[in-house]
Amino acid sequence: MYITSQPDxxxxxxxxxxxxxxxxxxxxxxxxxxxxVNIKERLDFSCAIFDSFGLLVANAPHIPVHLGSMSESxxxxxxxxxxxxxxxxxxxxxxxxxxxxxxxxxxxxxxxxLDSSENISFSSPLFYVASRGHQxxxxxxxxxxxxxxxxxxxxxxxxxxxxxxxxxxxxxxxQLQEILLNxxxxxxxxxxxxxxxxxxxxxxxxxxxxxRKMVSQYGLETVQAYMKFVQDNAEESxxxxxxxxxxxxxxxxxxNGARIQVKVTIERENRSxxxxxxxxSEQLNxxxxxxxxxxxxxxxxxxxxxxxxxxxxxxxxxxxLEIIIPVGCMLNPTYPAAVVAGNVETSQTIVDALYGALGxxxxxxxxxxxxxxxxxxxxxxxxxxxxxGAGANFDGTDAVHTHMTNSRLTDPEVLETRFxxxxxxxxxxxxxxxxxxxxxxxxxxxxxxxxxxxxxxILSGHRVIPPFGLNGGEAGKVGRNWIQRQNGTQExxxxxATVEMKSGDVFVIETPGGGGFGKVS
Numbered sequence: 233m234y235i236t237s238q239p240d241x242x243x244x245x246x247x248x249x250x251x252x253x254x255x256x257x258x259x260x261x262x263x264x265x266x267x268x269v270n271i272k273e274r275l276d277f278s279c280a281i282f283d284s285f286g287l288l289v290a291n292a293p294h295i296p297v298h299l300g301s302m303s304e305s306x307x308x309x310x311x312x313x314x315x316x317x318x319x320x321x322x323x324x325x326x327x328x329x330x331x332x333x334x335x336x337x338x339x340x341x342x343x344x345x346l347d348s349s350e351n352i353s354f355s356s357p358l359f360y361v362a363s364r365g366h367q368x369x370x371x372x373x374x375x376x377x378x379x380x381x382x383x384x385x386x387x388x389x390x391x392x393x394x395x396x397x398x399x400x401x402x403x404x405x406x407q408l409q410e411i412l413l414n415x416x417x418x419x420x421x422x423x424x425x426x427x428x429x430x431x432x433x434x435x436x437x438x439x440x441x442x443x444r445k446m447v448s449q450y451g452l453e454t455v456q457a458y459m460k461f462v463q464d465n466a467e468e469s470x471x472x473x474x475x476x477x478x479x480x481x482x483x484x485x486x487x488n489g490a491r492i493q494v495k496v497t498i499e500r501e502n503r504s505x506x507x508x509x510x511x512x513s514e515q516l517n518x519x520x521x522x523x524x525x526x527x528x529x530x531x532x533x534x535x536x537x538x539x540x541x542x543x544x545x546x547x548x549x550x551x552x553l554e555i556i557i558p559v560g561c562m563l564n565p566t567y568p569a570a571v572v573a574g575n576v577e578t579s580q581t582i583v584d585a586l587y588g589a590l591g592x593x594x595x596x597x598x599x600x601x602x603x604x605x606x607x608x609x610x611x612x613x614x615x616x617x618x619x620x621g622a623g624a625n626f627d628g629t630d631a632v633h634t635h636m637t638n639s640r641l642t643d644p645e646v647l648e649t650r651f652x653x654x655x656x657x658x659x660x661x662x663x664x665x666x667x668x669x670x671x672x673x674x675x676x677x678x679x680x681x682x683x684x685x686x687x688x689x690i691l692s693g694h695r696v697i698p699p700f701g702l703n704g705g706e707a708g709k710v711g712r713n714w715i716q717r718q719n720g721t722q723e724x725x726x727x728x729a730t731v732e733m734k735s736g737d738v739f740v741i742e743t744p745g746g747g748g749f750g751k752v753s
Contacts (some may be wrong), residue, residue: 239461244615247458248465252544255279256440258363259292262435264361267427268368270613270686273646276366276639278302279435281443286310287547289459300529303547305339306329306360308331312394313417317357319345322398322433324408326370327391328523329567334575335389336377336613339364340397340432344440346447357461360453361439363432364370368611371412371419375606376613380728381569382519384388390415398433404636420611421580423607455720466539466548471503473538474552481589483511484581484595487696487727490516490562491583492578507531507586508556509563518728521565522574522582526556528583530636538592573728576615579636587621588700594666594747595699596634599711601743602691605733610651610686615639618743619665619673619708621699628665628673628746630709652683661709661742666698668705668748682733693729694744705748 266272280291286306300567308330309323314367325667343357370377381390386565390411397404408426414417419425447455481495493511515521522530531553536545542697543549557564565571582643587593597618604613615637620628633639644655656679665672682688690713698707713725720734725731733739 239344239458243458244461244465248290248462248544250446251281251459251462252292254281254439255290255292257442258361258435258439258567261438261686262363262365265431265434266365267424267431267521268736269642269646269650270368271365271428271431273642274614274639278365279363279438280362282306282362283456283459284356286360287463289462289546290309290544300545301331301333301525302339302362303524304528306341307331308360309341309394310731316354317343318400320400321396322436324395324397324429326571327393328571329384329519331525333523334370334527334572335385335391336370337364337575338367338370338392338429340429340436342436342440344443345442346452347596358456359443361443363435365426365428365432367425368613369420369606370425371415371417373417374604374689374730375420375611375687376604376689377614377692378572378602378604378689379519380689382572383517384570386416386568387476388519388572389417389569390419392730397429401431418462419609420606428554430607442602462544463546463548466543466546468538469541469543470535470549471552474498474503474653477505477590480589480591482585484498484585484588484700485522486578486698487519487582487693488518489515490520492563492581494585494589496586496589504552506554506556509561510556510558512558512561512563514562514649515560515569516562516564518573519570520573521562521569521571522576523571524557524564526575527563527581527582528555530579531586533585533636534583544654551635573691575636576602577691580634581693583635584699585619588702591702593623594619594628594672594702594749595708596628596746597694597708597711598699598746599693599713599744600637601741603689603741605653605686605688608685610652614641616676616678616741616743618639618675618711619745621746622668622670622672622705622749625670625747627670630660630665630674631676632673654681654683656681656738661745662744664709666701666706666708666745666748667752668701669750669752670705670748671749672699672701672705672708672746675709675745678741679738681736681738683735685732686741687730687732688733690725690728690741692727699744699747701747702749704751708747711744714740716740
């Protein structure tokens, strides 16, 4: 088939949807075959396909913080193992200094070679498929691997750096077990890790099959050409969005005193923009450092949301953006900085700071309210919804997962069947959204009663600093974490805390509301 240098608009639409469809098919396989509540019920996973350079082509609409950063993981594999990649190999990576987000998010990457039956022999991969899943536990100092008070990455769990998981079709279970158990803080449930990794391998395999099918139907040249066209189309869409933006800057402080500083400069002539984080706090001793890949993912997410067209999030979106992140600041930390909260909390602050600088939207709840509990037998993790921020022509939304997270909450029936806890109540938190011409969304109140002794952890933000309003809109209400002990006493907790829960104790999480936009007339 003859390929032109210009895409046919109809075919562009078809291929855009086909690439996205492949990523969605991968997601369905992953959800159906995973063992953990995290992946199966909460859908804390992402799937995507990449070109031969490891650049993102398309993704399913899964978790934004994963999707904007996975390309870094794939490219690190190409740089690291490029000459040794073989058909039937699958690699595992969660290294936050190599494209990872935080250690529980483990990525399985499968290089895609064409079938020998295609009568074409290629020595290097033509595409890559990857799936990233949040493991219920990957070791570390607290069950659930989301320690509120880690100071080095080792305390957060086991680090995989392009580990060969499947070698030419053979699953390397013995070597994997050894890594999971041979660590200062080993994995608490390696069987569940292995089951979830196998589900990721299966998801990737589905992606490989679908890409091969596509090549046999349309020809390799067309498939590769349209991968580039889809990226070019996304680039042009982002440039169009930039055309209507204005310069701006913003400083946003976090509960721990750290601050994100960002300056956005629009270059009208070449329709691009510079996003400069100079002035942001230095690398922290806490775990609120966001790996560079997470910072990029947050920027990519914001600019993708400014585009009205239906485009898949991909590498083209990044082309018009120059991102400056000083090395050694909290948004580009150096090893062995702890990063577990950077991925879930700081990413949200970056997004809100950018919206603040652009003047388009008030702050959302700005936190994922990461709640983990467990012991040697059980480990569970969830993120909890809150209020979203209002904009110039819309109110915020009540009780939603905002921005960099897009996971669900486990159904109470499933949670109570799988774990010795009870959802005592789960309700809206009235009047927690900021008032304004357009009001911010309300947060929620979630009460979890423990039926046996366990360690519980909360890793959250905006318990001290309220989510800002814009253009005269009021700030949202700060969140609150506290415990009601069985004997009736109450204990207030900080933004981050580890607590020993006894049977009959209730952990209460009140999530923040979003900021309002515009003065109340």
